[in-house]
Amino acid sequence: xxxxxxxxxxxxxxxxxxxxxxxxxxxxxxxxxxxxxxxxxxxxxxxxxxxxxxxxxxxxxxxxxxxxxxxxxxxxxxxxxxxxxxxxxxxxxxxxxxxxxxxxxxxxxxxxxxxxxxxxxxxxxxxxxxxxxxxxxxxxxxxxxxxxxxxxxxxxxxxxxxxxxxxxxxxxxxxxxxxxxxxxxxxxxxxxxxxxxxxxxxxxxxxxxxxxxxxxxxxxxxxxxxxxxxxxxxxxxxxxxxxxxxxxxxxxxxxxxxxxxxxxxxxxxxxxxxxxxxxxxxxxxxxxxxxxxxxxxxxxxxxxxxxxxxxxxxxxxxxxxxxxxxxxxxxxxxxxxxxxxxxxxxxxxxxxxxxxxxxxxxxxxxxxxxxxxxxxxxxxxxxxxxxxxxxxxxxxxxxxxxxxxxxxxxxxxxxxxxxxxxxxxxxxxxxxxxxxxxxxxxxxxxxxxxxxxxx
Amino acid sequence: xxxxxxxxxxxxxxxxxxxxxxxxxxxxxxxxxxxxxxxxxxxxxxxxxxxxxxxxxxxxxxxxxxxxxxxxxxxxxxxxxxxxxxxxxxxxxxxxxxxxxxxxxxxxxxxxxxxxxxxxxxxxxxxxxxxxxxxxxxxxxxxxxxxxxxxxxxxxxxxxxxxxxxxxxxxxxxxxxxxxxxxxxxxxxxxxxxxxxxxxxxxxxxxxxxxxxxxxxxxxxxxxxxxxxxxxxxxxxxxxxxxxxxxxxxxxxxxxxxxxxxxxxxxxxxxxxxxxxxxxxxxxxxxxxxxxxxxxxxxxxxxxxxxxxxxxxxxxxxxxxxxxxxxxxxxxxxxxxxxxxxxxxxxxxxxxxxxxxxxxxxxxxxxxxxxxxxxxxxxxxxxxxxxxxxxxxxxxxxxxxxxxxxxxxxxxxxxxxxxxxxxxxxxxxxxxxxxxxxxxxxxxxxxxxxxxxxx
Numbered sequence: 038x039x040x041x042x043x044x045x046x047x048x049x050x051x052x053x054x055x056x057x058x059x060x061x062x063x064x065x066x067x068x069x070x071x072x073x074x075x076x077x078x079x080x081x082x083x084x085x086x087x088x089x090x091x092x093x094x095x096x097x098x099x100x101x102x103x104x105x106x107x108x109x110x111x112x113x114x115x116x117x118x119x120x121x122x123x124x125x126x127x128x129x130x131x132x133x134x135x136x137x138x139x140x141x142x143x144x145x146x147x148x149x150x151x152x153x154x155x156x157x158x159x160x161x162x163x164x165x166x167x168x169x170x171x172x173x174x175x176x177x178x179x180x181x182x183x184x185x186x187x188x189x190x191x192x193x194x195x196x197x198x199x200x201x202x203x204x205x206x207x208x209x210x211x212x213x214x215x216x217x218x219x220x221x222x223x224x225x226x227x228x229x230x231x232x233x234x235x236x237x238x239x240x241x242x243x244x245x246x247x248x249x250x251x252x253x254x255x256x257x258x259x260x261x262x263x264x265x266x267x268x269x270x271x272x273x274x275x276x277x278x279x280x281x282x283x284x285x286x287x288x289x290x291x292x293x294x295x296x297x298x299x300x301x302x303x304x305x306x307x308x309x310x311x312x313x314x315x316x317x318x319x320x321x322x323x324x325x326x327x328x329x330x331x332x333x334x335x336x337x338x339x340x341x342x343x344x345x346x347x348x349x350x351x352x353x354x355x356x357x358x359x360x361x362x363x364x365x366x367x368x369x370x371x372x373x374x375x376x377x378x379x380x381x382x383x384x385x386x387x388x389x390x391x392x393x394x395x396x397x398x399x400x401x402x403x404x405x406x407x408x409x410x411x412x413x414x415x416x417x418x419x420x421x422x423x424x425x426x427x428x429x430x431x432x433x434x435x436x437x438x439x440x441x442x443x444x445x446x447x448x449x450x451x452x453x454x455x456x457x458x459x460x461x462x463x464x465x466x467x468x469x470x471x472x473x474x475x476x477x478x479x480x481x482x483x484x485x486x487x488x489x490x491x492x
Numbered sequence: 493x494x495x496x497x498x499x500x501x502x503x504x505x506x507x508x509x510x511x512x513x514x515x516x517x518x519x520x521x522x523x524x525x526x527x528x529x530x531x532x533x534x535x536x537x538x539x540x541x542x543x544x545x546x547x548x549x550x551x552x553x554x555x556x557x558x559x560x561x562x563x564x565x566x567x568x569x570x571x572x573x574x575x576x577x578x579x580x581x582x583x584x585x586x587x588x589x590x591x592x593x594x595x596x597x598x599x600x601x602x603x604x605x606x607x608x609x610x611x612x613x614x615x616x617x618x619x620x621x622x623x624x625x626x627x628x629x630x631x632x633x634x635x636x637x638x639x640x641x642x643x644x645x646x647x648x649x650x651x652x653x654x655x656x657x658x659x660x661x662x663x664x665x666x667x668x669x670x671x672x673x674x675x676x677x678x679x680x681x682x683x684x685x686x687x688x689x690x691x692x693x694x695x696x697x698x699x700x701x702x703x704x705x706x707x708x709x710x711x712x713x714x715x716x717x718x719x720x721x722x723x724x725x726x727x728x729x730x731x732x733x734x735x736x737x738x739x740x741x742x743x744x745x746x747x748x749x750x751x752x753x754x755x756x757x758x759x760x761x762x763x764x765x766x767x768x769x770x771x772x773x774x775x776x777x778x779x780x781x782x783x784x785x786x787x788x789x790x791x792x793x794x795x796x797x798x799x800x801x802x803x804x805x806x807x808x809x810x811x812x813x814x815x816x817x818x819x820x821x822x823x824x825x826x827x828x829x830x831x832x833x834x835x836x837x838x839x840x841x842x843x844x845x846x847x848x849x850x851x852x853x854x855x856x857x858x859x860x861x862x863x864x865x866x867x868x869x870x871x872x873x874x875x876x877x878x879x880x881x882x883x884x885x886x887x888x889x890x891x892x893x894x895x896x897x898x899x900x901x902x903x904x905x906x907x908x909x910x911x912x913x914x915x916x917x918x919x920x921x922x923x924x925x926x927x928x929x930x931x932x933x934x935x936x937x938x939x940x941x942x943x944x945x946x947x
Contacts, residue, residue, distance in 0.1 A: 044572060050499060114874075116498070116500070117583065148870065148876040191871075210916035213919045217870050219871065415672050416674065419572045419642055458605075458665070459913070461664070464669075464671075468672070
């Protein structure tokens with residue numbers, strides 16, 4: 038007899054993952070390496086170590102070790118907010134009248150409000166272990182900056198966040214949370230870096246961009262003794278740390294002998310989706326089980342569904358290494374959109390390669406339909422979702438409705454990466470009917486793709 | 493051998509309380525009854541039923557039934573966000589270097605952000621069961637309005653919230669969360685009620701007050717067919733529903749054979765503290781165990797520590813029944829303060845009577861020291877607390893530091909009622925050194941107390 042499944046499955050503390058899963062190690066054909074923008078040769082350990090912490094560089098380059106131990110100090114921190122619950126969406130199923138079984142892994146029950154903390158604490162730990170004074174980073178929507186502030190506060194590291202100026206001004210609450218954790222938050226572009234000063238001179242009154250904030254954070258890290266730069270998505274190391282999401286989700290499902298049919302996640306840089314699918318995709322790669330995976334992206338920034346699989350710059354300023362990925366071109370400027378965490382022109386190389394191999398599907402959804410799903414979900418499941426996460430909710434609902442039509446009792450798992458408490462301006466626009474959808478034209482995307490580097 | 497205590501103790505779903513605890517039923521000397529403001533006679537069931545739902549009136553007046561069953565529909569809703577974790581504050585203990593063992597019951601892991609949802613869902617359930625169309629209420633800081641919106645959305649009830657105008661304007665995000673749940677939010681005073689129009693005529697440009705919002709909500713409820721008024725604190729029924737906090741906390745402690753020495757909670761109207769202490773106080777009243785209880789209030793609104801135990805009006809407008817309670821006088825206007833949930837001139841009658849009998853202690857703390865504790869807690873425990881909850885944190889830390897001095901290994905439990913995501917304006921003031929403390933003079937309190945009704 039099957040055990041009755043509770044509304045929320047919590048693992049016991051001693052069931053928490055003791056090692057991260059390195060998905061690349063399960064792939065026969067590996068993701069392509071990062072290239073040095075000057076030499077177009079693969080980035081070496083030495084080159085990467087000038088910008089990143091040593092242990093993190095090791096993780097970045099390791100594509101053969103399947104499981105990498107989570108240091109005890111990080112596991113102790115994880116215990117403060119993990120295990121995250123795997124929720125059986127009984128109320129959503131009932132409201133939809135679907136025979137599908139829906140589960141979501143909820144990563145929003147921590148003060149940073151999202152899954153970003155899983156990697157932030159790991160990166161802060163290695164920085165402290167290396168004896169560094171502090172780290173620098175950029176933040177757009179603010180989730181990553183908040184998570185890193187919390188992590189640095191825990192390990193006594195200085196944390197310098199370059200926050201895109203428009204966000205700094207429009208999201209003062211995010212900024213205050215970071216200050217509560219002792220972080221130094223600077224609106225970017227700023228006069229504290231050469232690149233910031235140059236941009237301000239060229240474009241006085243600019244409200245900044247993520248590309249510019251990255252450049253400032255990298256300059257700050259490399260020009261100060263005892264500092265390194267850290268990043269919250271796209272990198273291999275980040276996917277590694279985020280595998281804790283998928284490992285917990287799978288352990289919770291295994292406890293009740295549940296095997297998912299479809300696994301869904303939103304995808305910006307790919308850190309959440311890469312983490313969620315890791316152990317399931319590993320089984321698929323090993324031929325042990327089959328699953329459908331769906332990456333959901335905004336129709337306004339459709340790197341997987343309309344981009345090209347090619348080497349491209351990771352940042353607008355073209356100072357970072359090149360990565361082979363699905364990209365819309367580093368010059369592509371996504372329209373203003375309330376899922377700030379998904380406005381990235383590329384996609385982490387691992388997910389790009391899996392998608393290229395046909396192991397994963399992708400779907401692009403429009404903003405208003407995402408907020409319709411978000412509000413519906415909030416009302417029936419009682420959790421106010423982040424706009425990013427709501428992309429996954431949209432497709433999970435669509436798939437559950439299909440099951441209603443066909444009568445299939447599929448099991449759907451999706452990632453609920455965070456809460457929307459700091460996104461109420463977006464909800465307000467939605468309520469007031471002022472939210473718009475934007476789909477870039479083929480011409481617009483073609484123009485940006487035409488400028489891809491010739492590698 | 494004692495079991496090792498995890499960072500977070502979660503009850504299993506089948507261990508969730510099946511009945512609420514009615515603390516008054518354990519008291520030999522009962523709290524005094526509510527009085528009709530016109531006749532000064534105890535309010536009857538019939539009188540109360542004109543304003544409140546029938547089943548809730550029954551609960552309000554019942555001071556003999558010890559345990560009252562939680563209807564299955566409410567228990568199903570509770571499963572969406574309960575059990576709430578009882579957290580062992582290992583990191584806080586370590587940071588303080590105290591031999592004390594500190595636990596907190598965290599009620600902030602739901603979208604309303606506080607414990608208010610525990611009673612909101614019960615009140616909405618009974619309203620729907622009675623066949624009502626909807627309910628009206630007032631909200632100041634916004635937690636209660638948010639919780640009620642979620643509850644009404646779940647049961648398909650119309651929800652009309654009168655929000656103090658200054659909060660409506662300063663907390664647009666709270667308002668948007670309520671709108672997400674389909675609530676109708678009106679800034680008070682408004683032109684939708686006679687009392688609102690009268691106040692606006694008398695005081696054009698007023699930013700409103702809780703007293704005024706209550707009057708508007710009561711008028712709206714009693715002038716529309718199929719509506720009743722609901723309230724989020726002070727009432728006996730609310731303490732009853734909030735006992736779920738204490739019952740869960742005690743069950744979690746019992747699992748690990750832990751007996752607390754000191755139990756601490758913030759106290760505004762008293763709903764959180766009354767709920768947290770219920771099963772422990774019941775044991776104390778029965779002579780089965782002894783505990784110290786500490787109610788923490790703001791020094792700017794010190795009803796227990798500096799008020800008088802007397803019959804007083806529950807609202808500024810003097811339209812509601814009189815309650816015997818510790819009060820600063822219904823005309824006392826607390827200074828602006830960032831713990832909006834604690835700015836109430838009185839205290840629920842049950843806690844007042846327990847305090848009068850010497851079964852509970854009280855302590856008043858100043859605002860800046862509360863925010864110092866809040867920030868310290870956020871950094872070491874990773875949860876950004878609400879200003880209200882931070883009053884309890886302040887005293888929990890103070891008691892833990894005393895243990896460090898004396899070497900005593902006491903067990904301290906406190907209630908962490910909610911998160912501070914919507915209170916970042918207050919944190920900003922604190923960071924910028926712009927936060928002030930205010931302690932009312934004896935003269936000021938004496939003036940308000942001189943106007944107590946002559947009962």
